[in-house]
Amino acid sequence: MSYVIIGNGVAGVHAAEAIRRIDPDGEITLIGDELFPPYCRPMISLVLEGAVTPDALPIRNDRFYDDLGIAPILGSRVEDIDVDNRTVKIANGETVPFDKLLIASGADPRPIKAEGLDLKNIFYMRTEGHVRSMLTALPKVQKALVLGGGLVGFKAAYGLMRRGIATTMLIRSGHPLSMQVDAAAGELVRENLMGRGLDVRVGASVTAFEGRGRVERAVLADGTTLSCDMAVIGKGVLPALSFVPRDKIGVDLGVLVDAHQETGAKGIYAAGDAAESTDIARRSRWVNAIWPEAVDQGRIAGMNMAGRAVAYPGSLSRNVIRIFDMDVMSGGVVTPETDSVYDVIHFHDPKRKRYRKLVFREDRLAGFVLVNAVEQGGVMLSLIRSETPVVVPRERLAAPSFNWSTLLPRAG
Amino acid sequence: MDKRYEERSIAQDSRLLLKKADRDGVETVWDRFEHQQPQCGYCEMGLSCRICVMGPCRIDPFGEGPQRGVCGADADIIVARNLGRMIAAGAAAHSDHGRDLVEVLAAVAEGKADGYGIRDADKLMSMATEYGVATDGRDALAVAGDLAAAMQADYGTRKSELTLVRRAPEKRREVWKKLGITPRGIDRETSEMMHRTHMGVDNGWQSLLLHALRNALSDGWGGSMIATEVSDILYGTPKPTPTSANMGVLEEDQVNIVVHGHNPVVSEMVMLACQSEDLIALAREKGAAGINLAGLCCTGNELLMRHGIPMAGNHLTTELVLATGAVEMMIVDYQCIMPSLGQTASCYHTRMISTSDKARFPGMEHREFHPDNARELARTIVREAVENYDLRGEVYLPVTPVAALGGFSVEAIVGALGGTPEPLLDAIKAGKIRGAAGVVGCNNPRIKHDYGHVTLTRRLIENDILVVDTGCAAVATAKAGFKVADAIKYAGPGLKEICGALKIPPVLHMGSCVDNVRILVLASALADALGTDISDLPMAGAAPEWYSEKAAAIGCYFVASGVYTVLGPMPPITGSMNVVKLLTEGLNDAVGAAFAVEPDPEKAAVLIRRHVEEKRKRLGLDAKEV
Amino acid sequence: MKTVVVHPERCVGCMQCMAACATAHSRSKSLFSAIHERPLPRPRVHVGAGLCNEGFPNRCRHCDPAPCRMACLPGAISRDPDTGTVLIDPDRCINCASCAMACPFGVIRYHADPLGPPEKVVAVKCDNCIDRQAEGRIPACVEICKSGALAFEEISVAMKRKTDQVARTVSSDVGAAPSSPGFELLKAVKKVEAELRASGR
Ligand SMILES: Cc1cc2nc3c(=O)[nH]c(=O)nc-3n(C[C@H](O)[C@H](O)[C@H](O)COP(=O)(O)OP(=O)(O)OC[C@H]3O[C@@H](n4cnc5c(N)ncnc54)[C@H](O)[C@@H]3O)c2cc1C
Ligand code: SF4
């Protein structure tokens, strides 16, 4: 049996390990674009910030490929998949045959439309390599611009501020983290960041960058300009699927997979940021491009590829971010449309800077936002994931005293 | 999330102010209650012992862990010792309050209490007679001096029996004598309780509990009774007086002064100062329409009973009253004053004044009152309160006050009945009024605020049971509108007819928590008129939301006096089922009455109705099936 | 192998386990001096209140597989092969709180710890008192819990107890369960109080 895995990110690595655990003899080929050993992508912002050095990034040691008997093809991009002949083509024209294939190519930063993007000191922040080049540029940078108020934009801005760089964040929507949290929590986050010296501008977008060789200013949609000597673009990600033949493999935003992470083409699987699975809370297809889902999906895809049928219960959006002294966690459906099937309850304690929003669908928890006191978030996520009916008064879940035992059957 | 507030209180003013407190970032007793959960089960069951330093110890209620303290005390002994000390503390609190009044009486006699005087000379003389003090042709002040000395003797240990025990029906006194629980000295019984519960003294849980009854009796027929009677002598015996209740009694356009605590000694002088022309004129200069004095808890009840001073709230709402932002000054004496109040007040402009040499509080200014400086000091601090009006900020008074009638001392009730208790007895005999219940006690965040008091009272009057109430219970039912003549509309047909004819409310305000003794005096009068014992009467007591050691003492003197008493919250006794059984069943054989515990007031009402009908049956009166 | 087994029906909510756990994870190991240490040692067992305010000692279940371990970004969470304990390496932890999202029981806290790197906020949870166990001592919370809510026993013994408990409900042959009528009474009262507070009445 020969297995080919496209992408040596966390999904690919977990898939390889799962295959090897079940099939000691199969041939495993791992094709990866990046040369750095498998690493923790979310931690690259900590490198930017200076909280850790790059040697803290790897999630597996140097002997990983050898120990597992994997043949890595690193530094090469897959260009095409020949579904019928069961081969993949890589950049140098070489083809690699497979019996089972995993698409774990992750995601690429979503590009923006603006003039002058070829100027120096304009960065995306997706890879260890990106951060390395940012670090090289940093000594000459005094004023930075971050485009996008999503998770990555945030981490970039936070890292830059920690490096003592005056940073301005431009957000197209009305509040930061609009994909993760509701407006109320977004506002708390904005206040907090402004209080810490971050210049946050909402409803703003860039149409062009200008400068001589290096970026010097950005032109905004309203015609005003902002000077800067660095820009980071963090406008979200798109699955990296340029090599996927869409006539043979179903693709929506991500590669469509069934409960076994298998695509419509038999023997071809997908996992991680590249895959689109069923979202438990939304009850619809969704790309949940987050680390723990990539771990799970990679592992489950690997087991299925090696012949052990294991079903994946579906994915669940969730995120936690710590910005200065503020913790923000969210999960599931956080901003349901008004007069939908969802009920929402809020709890806000301005004095202790706590905010809780709970979203219910009928008698089940479907989503939440927590600002500070996030320790019980895992309990809420497990309620959503297990679709357990909430029989205790809902207000109890929002109360500061909520803990796991609140959900236990009554005493006596 | 308004449900949070609805879960905490049934009172509209409290709910609205809770919301405001949250907005203002003010922590309340309910927040702290929530933070304390879960509370320690050993302590809730009375199974932890901190009496000596070989300990502390606790007993495993499941029988596997330790079953004895280091000294060897088992669950029964530990529970009984703890309960005994609780009652000793309650009795001490009431009795020491009584002592303070006796000292004022003595100071008045010596002419060293400017502003105070003898307001009810008749009561002075009748009390003197009870105490064997000569009255014939003597000057009131001379009698007062001797009476004070005689009462002080009741505190000591020289006697075999407290003087006022003689007020109890003959049969009751026999019961006490037989059990050996006739109280001998007010301080003595408390002191003896502390002695008995020392390690290695009384280790009979039954004998400890019997002494607890004796200790409680030394309060009910001693310290508290002295407190009530001497207050009447000094400040007047209450007569029916119109008043009003809830936070709406604070006035938007006046200087608001709130008195809180239990003892009327300070507040009477504060009231006089608030009425003085020059200070009112000063208030007008400041742009206020006048000076408005309002009460909280039992200090409030004392003023309400005698002078119709309006009532801002009860125990759990004391912080919320500050959150109105309308209080220029709160003056406290002692008991049930939450140590958090100074902190609460610091969020507003309110000045907090503590007045008693034995009660200090963080965040309060201490201005010590004594009989000889009270009048002047009261004027000084009221002036300061008026000056504080300048600093007033936003005011939130979202409710209008509810009218109420207060002032039903025993004398006033008998007066309303036409001079004898006969008409009431006749109504009971005729079955129009089935019986009577004393609904008393505090608030406790375990029970939804005021829900226990109001629900129980409503169900009782609906079923033709006359309710007399005191303390925080009395404030709850006043806010609920049960204390106006018109409230007979809530009463059953018989009670409605009788109260309607007498023009009295179906729920009679008998005063502060020391005034629970008025209920004992009334019960004794009824029992004497029928030639029976208190335990034969179709009557009951209830403390639906009690929290304090004082309430534990009251409950015990009610039961020891023969009154079946239903508690809302469970006392810390469940660690010993022997103690539970004795208190809820065994005492019936000993004193003809026992406790019941029922946190649900709907069910408590059924228990009381059943008890009343049972007693009616035994008296040969018509009885209903409940 | 012995593990900490929780018998929640026996928890009286005294919170003594919390103080004992914090003391066991202090530098001085003595309650009297532990309260003066900076950072303050904190408990790794959390006695929460149930719906009727009954106590519940919530601590790490040392799950297998452990969701927190799978979610941890830098791989700071591992399993000790000898005791099966799920351990957090405070030096590797980046305080990302991913484990807070993963733990279905809500038992992880984030703070500087006297036994961790100085002044670094890290994820902290029950470590089964692995240091005490190495010295042949039982976990601190078990030692102090006198009501039997926390026991250190062989899983098989605990399982047998549970089976007996079930058996008892269907047959009277199995000896009586240790129970406390007084504690049941107290719980019944607290249940009524809680229901009345929550009721619309
Ligand atoms: C700055 C940052 C912070 C983040 N923080 C968090 C966080 O806090 N929590 C969280 O849950 N998630 C976070 N994420 C997201 C998380 O990193 C991803 O969800 C996760 O890495 C996805 O793993 P993956 O294996 O699916 O894809 P990737 O990690 O993207 O790995 C895919 C690999 O495939 C390679 N590849 C792509 N195309 C090809 C090709 N054609 N041929 C060969 N190789 C190819 C890529 O180079 C890459 O190495 C963060 C992401 C970033 C960028
Ligand atoms: S020590 Fe035992 S009884 Fe006390 S709270 Fe902890 S687990 Fe519960």
Ligand code: SF4
């Ligand atoms: S921390 Fe939570 S998820 Fe991790 S092992 Fe413990 S109980 Fe399980």
Ligand code: SF4
């Ligand atoms: S907080 Fe620490 S232990 Fe928890 S997931 Fe993050 S790095 Fe791992």
Ligand code: SF4
């Ligand atoms: S086993 Fe040790 S670390 Fe775990 S909760 Fe008990 S005392 Fe704390």
